[in-house]
Amino acid sequence: MNIEEIYSFLAKEIAIESEKLHPDVDLTADLGVEGDDFSELIEAFAENYHVDMSSYRWYFHHREEGWSLGALFFKPPYMQVQRIQVTPEILLHAARMKKWSFEYPSHQVSESRLDIQMNIIILVGLGVTGALMWLLGVFSA
Template structure:
């Protein structure tokens, strides 16, 4: 196992240009892998190299996909911690040791209940408004 195998994996799974790859390239900020793409990368990587991801905390490494109105009022998990970059070097270490190699600082993530409640209220309100508009057209 060497860094070239990690580069090949990133090229094939994420379409990353070889010219952008270096051992210390940050998958998010340097290579543009974020949100759902990062989730998929982590799952595919763990599966391909048989890596235990029991100690992996996604919110230290990337954001969520899409716009989350509730996060404007209650921060999402990735907004509550300082980001830790994942690099090809980190992936190589994970593939070599078969375990996630990053130790995270002590932290506490606020419950997402407020964020989820706000999102539900907004969705219900919008659906109600849409229903009223649709019904008013038949009146």
């Protein structure tokens, strides 16, 4: 197992030229791999190299997909911790060890996703408001 194998894997998975890859390139900040793309990349990596990812904590490494109105009111997990980069060198180490052995700093992330709950409240509120406006429009005509 060498770094060139990791480069080939990354080039195939994220459709990037291998010339842009070096051991310390940050997959998120330098290459723009975020959200679902990052999650899919890590899943493919774990499967391809038989890496135990049970200790992997996504929120340290990338944001979620899309935009969340609820995040304006409550911090999602990735905003509650300091981001840690993932590089080809880190992937190579995990592939060789067959385990994601990253030591995360001591942290506490809220388990209740208040940002998502707020999104649901907003969407339900908009739906109810729309339904009431429609009903009032139907009955006032």
